[in-house]
Amino acid sequence: MSESSFLIREIQLKDNAKIEKIMRDIFIEFELPFIGTTMEDKELSHMYESYQNENEVYYIIEDNGEVVGGAGIKPLNGYDGKVCELQKMYFSPEMRGKGYGKIIFNKCLNKAREFGYEQCYLESASVLKTAIHIYESNGFRHLDTHMGNTGHYACGVWMIKDL
Numbered sequence: 001m002s003e004s005s006f007l008i009r010e011i012q013l014k015d016n017a018k019i020e021k022i023m024r025d026i027f028i029e030f031e032l033p034f035i036g037t038t039m040e041d042k043e044l045s046h047m048y049e050s051y052q053n054e055n056e057v058y059y060i061i062e063d064n065g066e067v068v069g070g071a072g073i074k075p076l077n078g079y080d081g082k083v084c085e086l087q088k089m090y091f092s093p094e095m096r097g098k099g100y101g102k103i104i105f106n107k108c109l110n111k112a113r114e115f116g117y118e119q120c121y122l123e124s125a126s127v128l129k130t131a132i133h134i135y136e137s138n139g140f141r142h143l144d145t146h147m148g149n150t151g152h153y154a155c156g157v158w159m160i161k162d163l
Contacts, residue, residue: 008104011058011070013048018067019060020044023090030127036154037125038088047072047088055115058088059104061095068095071104073112073120078149082118083160085150089122089131102134109138113163120163121147123155135159 011019023044027034034040043050051058051072058072069091076083086108091101112120123146124132136142140159147158 005064006100007062008059008107009062011048011051011060011072015060015067015070016045016047019047019070019088019090022067022069022092023088025092026090029093030125032125032127037152040151055084055117057108057111059107061091061100061104063095068092069101069104071108073108073115073117075117076121076148076150079121079147082116083147084112084115084117084120085148086112086120086122096130105134105138109161109163117163120161122159123150123152124157124159125154126156128157132157132159135161 023038027037038044047058051074056072056074059070060067061069071089072087073084074087076085089101089105095101109120122135122140124135126132138161140161143158143160145158147160
């Protein structure tokens with residue numbers, strides 16, 4: 001991926017099928033459960049429509065016009081307070097390990113601060129060790145249990161960061 005071909009932008013309607021395919025492929029690649037995870041979310045097939053409310057955004061990473069990943073911020077469902085959730089951060093295999101994930105990660109956290117959130121929560125799976133290491137090295141700390149009501153009962157890693 002050359003830097004000149006790299007673009008981060010807000011999701012568009014035309015991106016729905018592409019970002020859904022990336023997420024599904026990653027779940028297959030890492031043998032993650034489809035039940036009790038993002039794969040059961042109603043918004044999975046309607047990502048653009050699902051990030052159009054106040055204080056939420058979903059970013060797409062593009063390389064040469066091809067969608068190669070994304071990540072978003074939304075208020076933490078079922079939780080009162082100024083806590084957002086880092087959601088659906090997934091990248092195609094060719095995109096990983098090149099530093100672009102960190103760029104979109106930081107863009108999401110900066111936007112969360114701009115929206116006025118005080119903390120950022122996330123859920124992950126223990127097999128996604130690289131992602132968890134990135135979260136830890138960026139100030140996320142582990143929690144003993146989940147927060148809010150995401151419906152992702154199969155996720156066993158819960159983390160939070162003060163913004």
